[in-house]
Amino acid sequence: MIRARLYVTRLALLSLLAASPGHGEELQDLYFGEALFYAHQGQYFEALERLDTEVKQHGELDEPNLDSLYFHIDDAEFSLGDFELRYRMHHRAGRAIQAVLEGAVDELVRNDAAYRLARIHFQKGQTADAMRALDRIDGKVPHAIRDDIEFLRANIHLAEGRPTEALDILRPLQGSAGFGGFAAYNLGIAYLRDGQRQAALDQLDRAGQFAARDSAELAIRDKSNLVLGTILLEDGEYERAVPYLNRVRLDGPFSNQALLSAGWASLSTKNFERAVVPWRILAEREVTDPATQEAMLALPYAYGKLEIHGRAAISYGDALDAFTVEVGRLNASIESIREGKFLEALIREEIRKDKDWVVRLRSLPETPETYYLMQLLASHDFQTGLQNYLDLADLKNKLRTWDASFDSFDEMVDIRREHYDPLLPDIDTEFRELDSRFRLRVEQHRMLVKRRDDLLTTPRPEFLATRDEQAILRRIEQIDAQLQMSDAPSGQASERLRRLKGLLVFTLETEYHERFTEFDRNLRGLDESMAVAREQYDQFVHFRQAASHSYVGYEKPVRRLRAKVRDAVATIDLLMARQGRLLEIVAVEELIARRTRLESYSDKARFALADSYDRATQAQAKADQE
Amino acid sequence: MSRLFRLALLLLLGCCPPLVIGAEDLSGDDMRSLDGQVQEIKSDVLDIASELSNLEERLLYPTNTHIALFVAMSENEKFRLDSVQIEIDGELATHHIYSFQELEALQKGGVQRIYTGNIVTGNHELRVTMLGKFENGKDFNESDTFSFAKGVKPKALGITLAGPGLGASGIQVGDW
Numbered sequence: 001m002i003r004a005r006l007y008v009t010r011l012a013l014l015s016l017l018a019a020s021p022g023h024g025e026e027l028q029d030l031y032f033g034e035a036l037f038y039a040h041q042g043q044y045f046e047a048l049e050r051l052d053t054e055v056k057q058h059g060e061l062d063e064p065n066l067d068s069l070y071f072h073i074d075d076a077e078f079s080l081g082d083f084e085l086r087y088r089m090h091h092r093a094g095r096a097i098q099a100v101l102e103g104a105v106d107e108l109v110r111n112d113a114a115y116r117l118a119r120i121h122f123q124k125g126q127t128a129d130a131m132r133a134l135d136r137i138d139g140k141v142p143h144a145i146r147d148d149i150e151f152l153r154a155n156i157h158l159a160e161g162r163p164t165e166a167l168d169i170l171r172p173l174q175g176s177a178g179f180g181g182f183a184a185y186n187l188g189i190a191y192l193r194d195g196q197r198q199a200a201l202d203q204l205d206r207a208g209q210f211a212a213r214d215s216a217e218l219a220i221r222d223k224s225n226l227v228l229g230t231i232l233l234e235d236g237e238y239e240r241a242v243p244y245l246n247r248v249r250l251d252g253p254f255s256n257q258a259l260l261s262a263g264w265a266s267l268s269t270k271n272f273e274r275a276v277v278p279w280r281i282l283a284e285r286e287v288t289d290p291a292t293q294e295a296m297l298a299l300p301y302a303y304g305k306l307e308i309h310g311r312a313a314i315s316y317g318d319a320l321d322a323f324t325v326e327v328g329r330l331n332a333s334i335e336s337i338r339e340g341k342f343l344e345a346l347i348r349e350e351i352r353k354d355k356d357w358v359v360r361l362r363s364l365p366e367t368p369e370t371y372y373l374m375q376l377l378a379s380h381d382f383q384t385g386l387q388n389y390l391d392l393a394d395l396k397n398k399l400r401t402w403d404a405s406f407d408s409f410d411e412m413v414d415i416r417r418e419h420y421d422p423l424l425p426d427i428d429t430e431f432r433e434l435d436s437r438f439r440l441r442v443e444q445h446r447m448l449v450k451r452r453d454d455l456l457t458t459p460r461p462e463f464l465a466t467r468d469e470q471a472i473l474r475r476i477e478q479i480d481a482q483l484q485m486s487d488a489p490s491g492q493a494s495e496r497l498r499r500l501k502g503l504l505v506f507t508l509e510t511e512y513h514e515r516f517t518e519f520d521r522n523l524r525g526l527d528e529s530m531a532v533a534r535e536q537y538d539q540f541v542h543f544r545q546a547a548s549h550s551y552v553g554y555e556k557p558v559r560r561l562r563a564k565v566r567d568a569v570a571t572i573d574l575l576m577a578r579q580g581r582l583l584e585i586v587a588v589e590e591l592i593a594r595r596t597r598l599e600s601y602s603d604k605a606r607f608a609l610a611d612s613y614d615r616a617t618q619a620q621a622k623a624d625q626e
Numbered sequence: 627m628s629r630l631f632r633l634a635l636l637l638l639l640g641c642c643p644p645l646v647i648g649a650e651d652l653s654g655d656d657m658r659s660l661d662g663q664v665q666e667i668k669s670d671v672l673d674i675a676s677e678l679s680n681l682e683e684r685l686l687y688p689t690n691t692h693i694a695l696f697v698a699m700s701e702n703e704k705f706r707l708d709s710v711q712i713e714i715d716g717e718l719a720t721h722h723i724y725s726f727q728e729l730e731a732l733q734k735g736g737v738q739r740i741y742t743g744n745i746v747t748g749n750h751e752l753r754v755t756m757l758g759k760f761e762n763g764k765d766f767n768e769s770d771t772f773s774f775a776k777g778v779k780p781k782a783l784g785i786t787l788a789g790p791g792l793g794a795s796g797i798q799v800g801d802w
Binding site for chain 1: 656657658660661662663664665666667668669670671672674675676677678679680681682684685688689690691696698727728730731732734735736737738739747778782784802
């Protein structure tokens with residue numbers, strides 16, 4: 001469990017590294033940034049929703065290199081897998097990470113992905129797949145996960161029954177900054193499983209004196225000492241076991257078990273007085289703890305061995321009373337779970353806002369005694385089931401909220417339809433008229449631009465003649481044609497006509513540059529006006545389209561989504577019922593096992609109480625006789 | 627007694643506490659099978675969410691009037707951001723008070739969509755006010771006004787916040 005906690009911390013650190021743009025890389029895509037904003041707050045559903053959409057849209061682009069996500073696509077795909085993992089979607093996370101692995105990505109990213117994939121497989125108990133994923137790691141490895149990779153590799157070897165291979169990996173990890181204490185403990189376990197008892201004891205001894213820096217390392221140090229003490233106890237080396245058990249801190253998570261074992265070690269060497277010390281401490285602790293309950297029986301047993309039968313009888317009586325109360329609580333808890341109150345309590349919003357919500361469940365009225373479920377809650381399958389139940393409840397709330405919004409969408413669309421339907425036909429008629437005029441003007445403008453461009457390469461002064469000049473030119477050409485066809489002598493008239501044309505041509509030729517400049521200036525002015533007109537035209541088209549888009553084409557998607565939402569709610573109801581039922585069954589089974597144990601303890605306490613009274617009475621009678 | 631010790635040893639060495647082994651064995655397969663189904667429905671709901679937000683965006687924020695404002699923090703900023711208020715053309719658009727988690731998310735590089743709304747095309751004025759505390763605990767309050775033009779396409783503006791320095795504005799606004 002401690003190891004798991006460390007994993008979680010490392011996971012958080014890794015996800016931070018992975019879910020941020022690379023070092024020195026500025027965020028270019030705000031939607032990726034938005035997904036990170038949610039992910040950094042632990043809201044992985046929202047983060048996934050945004051990033052998934054963004055990555056999909058990016059994939060559909062013809063020119064993805066023009067998209068802002070292009071700069072972060074490796075990070076984004078990686079983060080997608082990470083968020084899925086965090087949202088307990090291992091199947092999709094596995095696929096996403098596999099995609100990263102198979103893509104053309106940087107060596108560091110690929111190796112990080114391989115490690116994550118291995119971790120997913122390991123968490124799911126697929127150790128062979130986990131090892132295959134680790135075997136894909138090749139080349140440069142991110143510095144932050146080097147030890148993680150080796151630690152995971154060693155754990156896989158241990159899980160697959162290959163302690164010898166695990167030993168070779170764990171030995172160099174002894175100096176690891178992040179894994180030192182854990183690697184030291186696991187090395188001891190590896191020796192033990194490899195049949196090297198003495199090496200295991202020596203290693204656990206070292207792990208039990210490890211210079212711990214935080215609560216997790218302190219806990220693993222305690223665990224090393226406890227395991228070492230327990231091995232010696234099991235092998236009948238009672239005296240040797242005691243110092244190791246005494247090394248376990250009194251306020252650590254393993255102190256109850258250590259106190260209990262320390263008592264048994266002393267008792268086994270017939271050192272009854274020394275056995276009483278840890279058991280007295282333990283017997284006053286939380287009564288729901290199995291070690292405490294055992295100590296409540298063991299303590300009067302030790303008193304009996306010390307011939308203090310009166311005190312033994314009182315202690316047995318106290319134990320019996322406590323067990324009776326606890327059996328009553330367990331019965332109430334079992335009943336409460338069977339009535340569905342456990343599941344009701346689980347989904348209460350105010351409880352889940354508290355990080356210690358499982359513990360706080362106890363304070364709610366009519367909820368089961370969750371302390372008895374704490375060990376169950378720590379088991380992977382139960383925790384997964386519980387978390388799934390909570391996730392399903394969250395999803396159902398979301399879907400219900402969405403379902404309620406569909407009516408508003410329908411109403412909004414209806415209001416818009418009522419507003420636009422009477423207006424749009426007249427607007428469209430008017431627009432069609434304006435549209436044909438606009439197109440004509442656009443064509444005219446295009447022709448003028450073409451003429452200017454032609455004039456730049458091939459000057460044609462006559463093209464820049466004024467309307468009057470053009471009329472005169474045409475008239476001159478007509479008269480000239482008539483003169484050509486006439487039989488009468490036309491020499492003088494032709495000469496006059498030639499001079500007239502010459503005069504006009506002279507004007508056109510000499511004023512050509514000035515006129516062309518004027519034409520160009522005017523055309524530029526027209527360009528500007530046309531640009532304004534084009535913008536207004538585009539805006540109108542856009543607004544016109546927006547008017548239609550505001551109410552046309554929503555019926556089908558809304559209907560489809562409404563159906564999807566309702567189907568999803570129905571599926572969730574079904575899954576919640578099955579998941580809830582399973583949780584209840586497992587919880588009730590656990591509580592029944594606890595009750596059976598307590599009932600057995602009660603029977604022992606009852607007989608021992610009677611026996612102690614008899615012995616106390618006999619002792620008293622004997623004392624009186626003397 | 628040796629049985630007790632064996633149990634204790636198993637408890638310490640094993641991956642799972644022995645007290646729950648029985649219960650787990652009974653339900654492990656069912657739990658795992660359900661887990662797969664839960665993952666599937668999560669995937670379905672994510673698809674619905676994506677489709678729905680797309681629909682909502684089209685329906686509620688048509689492209690020609692759509693404006694979205696995003697808030698980010700400059701790199702390595704250590705000041706505590708308490709709240710941000712945004713006015714568009716003198717009208718209050720949004721006022722957001724930051725939780726510790728949100729502030730941390732911004733400091734880690736997250737970008738918050740602080741406002742999504744509709745405005746007409748043309749020129750507009752944006753006023754951003756931020757309230758916060760320096761590392762030394764001293765309060766600060768800073769406002770700045772910016773102009774922007776809204777065209778027919780959706781508008782996305784990024785507001786980058788930094789602790790106010792000597793003479794430099796801590797609020798920067800730019801197109802994204």
